Amino acid sequence: MSDTDFEGLIEGYQRFREHGWAEQRARWAELAEGQRPRVMVIACSDSRVDPAQIFDVSPGEIFVVRNVANLVPPFETSAGHHGVSAALEFAVTQLEVPEVVVMGHGACGGVKASLVRAFRDAPPGEGGFIADWVHLLDTARDKVVAAHGTTDEAAHALELEGVKLSLANLRTFPFVAEREKAGTLRLRGAYFAIADGVLHVLDEAEQEYAPAA
Structure with a gap:
């Protein structure tokens, strides 16, 4: 990417248009008619953990x-803007994905903020939004x-x-x-270690992670 970040993005788009899009033109034409992703992935916004790159998937294969x-x-019906809940509802009830994967990662800044209670008393715009969001981790943090x-x-x-x-919060959503009870949806947990590039998969029965085979 160039020193001018947006120009770097445009350069990347031009490479994609010339190669990625042109070489998969039939695939893009198919996707223009609709999407049928195989898996929903809930991942961190961190720039180092792009699910499409980690899982090496083509466009249209995962809903992220x-x-x-x-x-x-957790499932809530209070007034407000529920972005994650809306995406989950769309993926599960409309796209009918058969699997949902939650993928954590190493060196997560949001987790660190929860751990040390960063921005705890900060107003919105100065860290308050972050503090309020990672408040969701408080139960796990205390443990x-x-x-x-x-x-x-x-x-x-x-x-x-x-x-x-x-x-656990996913399972509070009735749909x-x-x-999951009917066997038409499976939930999975995973963890990507940035330092060594190893993906670890959660065995929920044992409550332990192991490197992916």
Whole structure:
């Protein structure tokens, strides 16, 4: 990317238009008629963990929601703007994806903010939005801090616990719980370690992560 960031994006688009789009023109024509993604991935907004790159998928294969710390809020019907909930509802009830994956990652800034209570008293625009969002991790945070304090080890532990929390919150959505019980929807947890590039998959029965085969 060039020193002028947007110009760098345009240069990237031109390469894509010349190669990626042109070489898959039939695929793009098919996608123009509609999408049928195989999996929904809920991942972090962090620039280092692009799900499409990590899973090496083609356009149209995954439906992606990204936010700070890859969080899923619990099912709520209060007034407000529920972006993650809307995307989840669309993917599960309209696109009928058969799987939803929550993917955490190493060195997550949002998780670190939760751990050290960064921006705790900051107003919106100065960190308040961040603090309010990562407040979703408080239950997991308290558990981790009790065991590890606020060390680097604790940050890693909270990254792993955050995925489990989001999976638990997914199951508070009636349309998710119903489909999981019926066997038409499967929930999965994963964790990408940036430093070594290894993807770890959660075994929910054992509550442990292991490197993907």
